[in-house]
Amino acid sequence: MIVSESKNIAGMSMKGGRKDNFFFCLIEYYEDSKRWFLRSMLQVKDEEGLEGDDAIRSWIEDYKVNQLVVDFPLTWPACHSCELDCPGSKNCPVDEVVSVRDRVNSILEEDTKIRNHHPKEYERSRNKDDEFDMGRGFWDKESHEHLLSRSFKRRLKKGFLPYWNRSVDFWIWKYYYDQYLELFNSSYDSFGNTSLMILSRFSYLRRHFPSNIDLYEGNVNLTLIELLRGKILLNRDIQNMSDIELGVEARLDIIKKIEAKLNIFIYEHDLELIVKNPRAFDSFILAVTGQRNLLDKVRNFPLWTMPSQTRLLVPKF
Known part of the structure; x- marks a missing residue:
């Protein structure tokens, strides 16, 4: 397995309102054990002396994060x-x-x-x-x-x-x-479900990220589709996610399959958080998307999509 010089990647789902909590998911490759580990799953909320949004920059610096994948457009129409x-x-x-x-x-x-x-x-x-x-x-x-x-x-x-x-x-x-x-039961539209409030919030956050961090755009649904194409998931795994009664069990099945197939170790307390909280689950899937980029296993985009600017990642499994 070839891993680039950067051996950690973070994912953070930006969807939701001002009062909603984000989750910052960091996975890292450890050479000694030849395995990926979910190193941190942190909830973005106000901490002592820090507002939640400002805590994100602190975490990026503390964990020496080089690349971050968000589910938010990095370019405008x-x-x-x-x-x-x-x-x-x-x-x-x-x-x-x-x-x-x-x-x-x-x-x-x-x-x-x-x-x-x-x-x-x-x-x-x-x-x-x-x-x-x-x-x-x-x-x-x-x-x-x-x-x-x-x-x-x-x-x-x-x-x-x-x-x-x-x-x-x-x-x-x-x-x-x-x-x-x-x-x-939807189609992909860059700004189809993006509110002015979230636009403003991301604009603020982006200005406060460290200047040396590489930002990428991911899409949870596209990654799930590619996991299905790669025979890691089944149709019913994805379809059951939206079911009120089956959603938690579906997320657990998905995480367990990803953990086994992609050589990612997840501690029990992190697993429980990801399974019970859809926002944490999305952040984990974005981190997995970034992992594939580190392994150079992503789809290539034609020049007319302006890939150097959009920086959208669609993984291959």
Whole structure:
């Protein structure tokens, strides 16, 4: 196993309101034991002499954290910094927006071409695609491959919103839209569930992070999907997470499988915290996402998604 010079990685879920507590999860690789350990799972709350937000910087410095993965966009949509007289999203001349719009149109035009040239075959395939098939593999095709699902086609027709979406959103739709929708009943939108309050809070936090820390963006749902693709998890593990009665047991099963397959040791008191608190669970999954980056096991993004700026990590298992 090759591990880069930096041998620790932290994850911190930023979702929630001002009164919600964050959890700072640090995992570290120990050369002597050839194993990863969950070193710290700290709850971000006001401490003696320190406000919770300021405690984060203190922890980063005390634990000599070099890399931190958060579930928050590190870049803005194109509209945020645009000073043009706006012609509307459908006529936007900004290169980033034009590039995605052209790619969306290309997929839709190909779909129309297939439908017009082979209408009967298209309809048969459409009806077959609508049928529930227990034997059909979850990864039989990626979302952008024809025949497009009805839901993905609707998503593309709604268009790319440059005040809401980044280029990387479209890349995620291409490869994960159908699986994301099936497992989580939602789609990926960079700023779809981000409140002004959290935007302001993260802006404050980011200014107070040490200047030498490497920040990355992660997405808990994408990491869970990749754990499923890697045969570490089962569909029901993820689906049961949202069940009121089965959620705790589902998180325990997921953590145990990750612990076994990814060689991560978790102390009992940390395990109990992760299992019982969904925010702590999310922070742990983000730390696991960062671990894969240290091992150079992450997906590569095309240049049009501006990966050097977005710094989004999608792990491979």
